[in-house]
Structures are given as structure tokens and as C-alpha cells.
Amino acid sequence: MTKKHNYVASKNALVLTGGGARAAYQVGVLSAIAKFIPRNHGIPFPILCGTSAGAINTTALGCYASCFNLGVKKLEWIWKNLDTEKIYCNTARGVFGHISRGMLASFQADYANKSPRSLLNNAPLRNLLNSVMNYKRIDNNILHGYLSSISVTASSYSTGDSISFYQAQDNTSPWERAKRSGVAAQLNNEHLMASSAIPLVFPSVKIKNQHFGDGSVHQLSPLSPAIHLGAERIFVIGVDQPKIPLHASENNPHPPTAATIAGHLLDSIFADTMSSDLERLRRINETLKLIPQSKRDKIEGLKHIDSFIINPSHDFNAIALNYYYDLPLAVRVLLRSAGISNDSESSIISYLLFEKNFCAELIKLGFEDAMEQETQIKQFLNLP
Numbered sequence: 001m002t003k004k005h006n007y008v009a010s011k012n013a014l015v016l017t018g019g020g021a022r023a024a025y026q027v028g029v030l031s032a033i034a035k036f037i038p039r040n041h042g043i044p045f046p047i048l049c050g051t052s053a054g055a056i057n058t059t060a061l062g063c064y065a066s067c068f069n070l071g072v073k074k075l076e077w078i079w080k081n082l083d084t085e086k087i088y089c090n091t092a093r094g095v096f097g098h099i100s101r102g103m104l105a106s107f108q109a110d111y112a113n114k115s116p117r118s119l120l121n122n123a124p125l126r127n128l129l130n131s132v133m134n135y136k137r138i139d140n141n142i143l144h145g146y147l148s149s150i151s152v153t154a155s156s157y158s159t160g161d162s163i164s165f166y167q168a169q170d171n172t173s174p175w176e177r178a179k180r181s182g183v184a185a186q187l188n189n190e191h192l193m194a195s196s197a198i199p200l201v202f203p204s205v206k207i208k209n210q211h212f213g214d215g216s217v218h219q220l221s222p223l224s225p226a227i228h229l230g231a232e233r234i235f236v237i238g239v240d241q242p243k244i245p246l247h248a249s250e251n252n253p254h255p256p257t258a259a260t261i262a263g264h265l266l267d268s269i270f271a272d273t274m275s276s277d278l279e280r281l282r283r284i285n286e287t288l289k290l291i292p293q294s295k296r297d298k299i300e301g302l303k304h305i306d307s308f309i310i311n312p313s314h315d316f317n318a319i320a321l322n323y324y325y326d327l328p329l330a331v332r333v334l335l336r337s338a339g340i341s342n343d344s345e346s347s348i349i350s351y352l353l354f355e356k357n358f359c360a361e362l363i364k365l366g367f368e369d370a371m372e373q374e375t376q377i378k379q380f381l382n383l384p
Helices: 019-037 053-063 068-080 090-105 123-130 136-143 187-196 224-230 258-291 316-322 331-336 348-352 358-374 376-380
Strands: 013-018 049-050 151-154 162-168 175-177 180-184 205-207 211-212 233-237 305-312
Touching: 013 053, 013 224, 019 053, 019 068, 019 205, 019 233, 019 348, 019 358, 049 053, 049 224, 053 068, 053 136, 053 151, 053 187, 090 136, 090 331, 123 187, 151 187, 151 224, 162 175, 187 205, 187 211, 205 224, 205 376, 233 258, 233 358, 258 305, 258 348, 305 376, 316 348, 316 358, 331 348, 358 376
Parallel strands: 013 049, 013 233, 049 151, 162 180, 233 305
Antiparallel strands: 151 162, 151 211, 175 180, 205 211
16 A cells, blocks of 8 residues: 655645756755755655756655655755766866867768767766666655656757656656647656756757757746646746846946857746746736636636745856856866856856855855745645
8 A cells, every 4th residue: 555645635846947056056945945844754846847957956856755854955965065077077188178079070971970069078967866866766756655746858959849758657648739748758867967968068968869958948838847747836946046247237338248148048048938937827827817717617728826936036146256266277268268257247157166165155045045935935835
């Protein structure tokens, strides 16, 4: 007889967005929520949906869904002891050798077996995932009722669609919508490597006959996987921090650099679609209120869904500049060649700064932001 978990019926969903090293902020918020829940209690989110670095965090939580506090503590320990060499090759040989091999590969014949090209080699991330993830636990947690479903979203470079690979209870059906779909799968390292492959920065990943990259690309509706998996309340931890220019425009008449523009593009990929999707969700809820209850029940595919989003109260880019010199020399040289330095306005630094001091700062910020909204979070999640 399986052990049913108290939260499964609640249909709470956790949605974690992407953002490279910025995802450490999510761990701080989760650490605060863990304070609101009794020790040895299961996860308050039976539905987990993650994209990019957020996919790695949600999958780690899914592995320890039977004990939310333990899962959060393990995540926090990993992020607080992180450095770039565990995510991507950061030596001069590792950085520039990888770029050189990519350049030489462009001269290969079309029939040659080519490897995906990228700015950085994230092979160490695969080794880290091998050491910390136990995917068999996800099946067990679904079987025993601690978890309803979990999804990891990646972007197909082959079709241009957003694909959500999900692992769920047997009654969950795949879905197909415009430019997005849900595909049942047994989650593994390849799905996480694909979902977290920041465009151009990390190499694409081949799954079956398609090539995949960061899930935030092509993701026009980041709330879609949670809704299709049955969510009635969606808790979102975003990375859309307040925009505080380092130099006021009147004091900086120069046009933005290529690095600054590239940073803006990444910000748009990781944050803007979530904001628009939440706005769309609120409009649908308001529209449904105008429809009589007797007719509302007959509308197929539309239902009222509550949402709660928590975003950082401080600018990640400004924080990242304080830890710029924590980056290895080879990485700083590479960034400098692209016009990114310790006084740059580009947000790219905050995406690549997988160093424990920076991550610990973001975890602290996430914890403080969540604690300031303790009452609202408890009410939304129906916590005692």
C-alpha cells in the first residue's frame, strides 16, 4: 500500500526559471520556505517544473521529495561549495583549447562526425550531476505519493519548439500546443544538460534525433508545463531583478557595447517571457470571473489558477561585479576580449559566476526576500 502525501491533493506547483549562476537565488528562497515546514516533512510542491539551471534545482528537489528540508539542505551545500571548475573548464588550456578545437572543426568535411561548438566546455557539469543526482528516487517518490510530476524543459534547435520532458503518474497524458509540447520521459543527465545549455556559451545536446539547448529559448509560455500537469496554484521563483544602470544615461553618452547588448538578450530570454505569461494568466482569471459558474464549468481547457511570484530585490549584476576577481584568470581574459570587465554593464558576468562567494550572497538575498513575505507565502501554500 503506497503512502499518500498530504500535499498531493493541493496541486501546488513550483516553477523555477533559468539564469545560470543566478539560480543560487532560488535556493535561498527554498531555504526560507523549508523553515515554515516541519522537519522530515515532504515537499509542499507535488508538481515541479524547471528550466535551465532551474531544471537542475527542481530535479534535485524531486530526488528528495519525501523530505523537503533534506533536499533543500543538499542543494544549499552544493551551491555554497561551488566553483567554476565544477561547471565548465576554466583553465587557459580548457578555455582557449576548447575554442581552438571548435574553430578547427569548422574546416571538417560535411560527412565528418562533428561535435557541437560553444564558447565554454561544460563537461565538468555532467560529472557533477553524476555525483549528486539519483534519478531512481524520482520514481520512488512518485510511486509513494510524495511527488505527482516533474518536468524539465529544453529547446529543440531542430524544430524550434519548446519541449517539456516530464515524469509523472500514469494518468498524465502528453500534450501538443503551438510551438510547445510535453513528452513523457525517464529524466536523466542528458535532459538537464540540454535544458541548461545557455545559447552559444554551452554546447547543444542530442537527445534521440534532435539537438537541444537552453529551455528558456523558444519558451513562449513558461507556465504551460505546470498547467498541463494539473497545477491549481503556481509558485514562481524568478530572476527578474530591478534594473539599476551602473552609469546614468546622462553621464554615459556612449552607445551600448556588444557585450551589454548580449547581456540584455540573455535577460530577455530568461525573464521577459515569464512576466508576460503571468500577466496572461491574470487576465484569463479575470475573464473567467465574468462568466457565470454554470457556464464556466463547461469551458474545456480553461480554469482559474492562482499564482505567486518572488523576484530578487537587488540587482544581480551589481552584486556580481563585487566578485568579478573570483573568476579564474582565463575566464576573465576571455570576457575581457569580448569587452566585459569589472566595470562593465553587461549582465553576462552574473550568469557565469559559479563561485561560492557570489552564490552564497544570492542565497542570502533569496532567503531574506522570502522571509519578508513569510505571511503571504504561508497563506498561498496553505501552510500552518
